Amino acid sequence: MKHTWTTAIGAGAAIAMVASLAACGSGTASGKTELSFFANNTQDLYQPLIDAFEKANPDVKIKFSTTNGAQAGYQQTLQTRISGGKLADVYVAPPEQLSDLVKNHVAKDLTDEPFMDRIGDTNKAQATVDGKVYSMSVTAWSNAYAYNKDLLAKAGYDTIPETWDEFIEMLKKLKDAGVDKPYLEPKAGLGALVEGWIGYDSSKQSKSIDQQIGDGDSTFAKSYTKYYKEWAKLFDAGVMGSEVTGLADDQVRSEFAAGRLAVMPSGYWDVKTFKDAGLNFAFGRMPMLHTGDTPFAPGAADSGYAINAKIDGKKLKAAEAFLDFISSEDGLKILQSSLGLIPATKNYTPDIDETFTEPYDLYLKTGNIYLNTLGWPSTGRSALRAETFSQLQQVALGSISPAQATANLDAKLKTLS
Incomplete structure (x- = not known):
């Protein structure tokens, strides 16, 4: 969810860049080297990191910028800045765009x-193109189910059940117990746990299900339909309604923070928000399809920090110093406390809030996380991921079946190849 909506994971268009690009922000501020930094989150969250770096490097001044709405539209804005020759000196490089960034010579090796x-091998692998690493990913994310302990207790539960059918049954009991909103997903995060199911089934094969689709060995219709049918049980059982097609991330989060929502897909980034709301809550597993299935959840290494390949001299040294600081113990502590990100490096073991212990142990410590886009062709990944949410919105509205949704995804994939 984070970087999928947050998470996430959220998604912009594929990059269409020009080959000749000039580095921006080459001036100085008050005799200092000015380093421009473009990120996919807000300045108030990054300011503690910037302040600490500038204190340790008094000859450097960071000029920060982001997009309106932070995560929303970041990839599109990145494309626009690159095409216009206004790429920052240091920037967050989404893995979906990395191969295009390298191809157009705007990411330094x-x-x-x-x-x-x-940096750990998993994070390096996600930032590798043709055997070379082009961004520094220092954190990882995983979805989990945030749940209100007091509301679950009304139906006799104290944690999230292990299997999907048991979870559906719990939601029915919550509704019968008078909980008006047992479960919600945001419109840009529908099918939140489907990737976990696909991740587990992929772990038993030599090639991931999405890689099979990307390579043309399978199709969405053949591989995804059964998962979408399972997800659609939420509507068949009446425990989630079509209103989710109009709910943004913040609206779902607000319902949970207000104590009206029992369960929602979430992640570590929401710990502070829910604590500040005074909730009796925790994060739990995302139910698997069958008893005995190894727990998997949507997740991946976070987007890394890249250096504009066009800069040199003092700017380049300042950029390298900035990445060095970000990956230091001090920098990682700030990323965790301020941005709610979980460090995943060799030099630092994070203290995890007790509310997130179960998903951290299940997913991040084991590496049992999965992101479908990483198996798709690099061109059009963002558009295709957005299309999955669009198709599931139609399923939620009852206008198409799960089988029609997957067929439409195959049609979309053909237009991107």
């Missing part, structure tokens, strides 16, 4: 930088 020794 970081493979042999000393600070990359701190």
